[in-house]
Amino acid sequence: MKIKVIVTLKKGVLDPQGKAIQQTLNGMTFSDVKQVRQGKYFDIDVNMEDEKKAKARVEEMCKKLLANLVIEDYKIL
Amino acid sequence: MKIKVIVTLKKGVLDPQGKAIQQTLNGMTFSDVKQVRQGKYFDIDVNMEDEKKAKARVEEMCKKLLANLVIEDYKIL
Numbered sequence: 363m364k365i366k367v368i369v370t371l372k373k374g375v376l377d378p379q380g381k382a383i384q385q386t387l388n389g390m391t392f393s394d395v396k397q398v399r400q401g402k403y404f405d406i407d408v409n410m411e412d413e414k415k416a417k418a419r420v421e422e423m424c425k426k427l428l429a430n431l432v433i434e435d436y437k438i439l
Numbered sequence: 440m441k442i443k444v445i446v447t448l449k450k451g452v453l454d455p456q457g458k459a460i461q462q463t464l465n466g467m468t469f470s471d472v473k474q475v476r477q478g479k480y481f482d483i484d485v486n487m488e489d490e491k492k493a494k495a496r497v498e499e500m501c502k503k504l505l506a507n508l509v510i511e512d513y514k515i516l
Binding site for chain 1: 445447460472473475476478479481482486499503
């Protein structure tokens, strides 16, 4: 089954990529954008039927590879 | 208000980054991972109170800047 994960920078960690997007949007017709934060999205197809087990497995992957827990948070959807 | 957006590659578009993650996971203890697709996540803070209007505004941003509609799809959460 497919499990979706979002990895985002923790609050307080600088996000120059998001800042660049925000400034570009402001310079276009979107002056009402106050802030943009960018993150990563993963769609992981695990060979498991049980949703709970699959999510536990994906959580393990997040801790070991997908997210850098020093500066990032993950959220399993 | 904050609007969340996910931008993913369309079906059929090759995703070498996702493939590399999948192979790395397989080489660790996660041999049950069949496929990984990577996408982008944006958290956009728009200076608007009305959720419907804010989402319409973000949709415009997706079309004009955030997503390349030739190869990518966007989804506003």
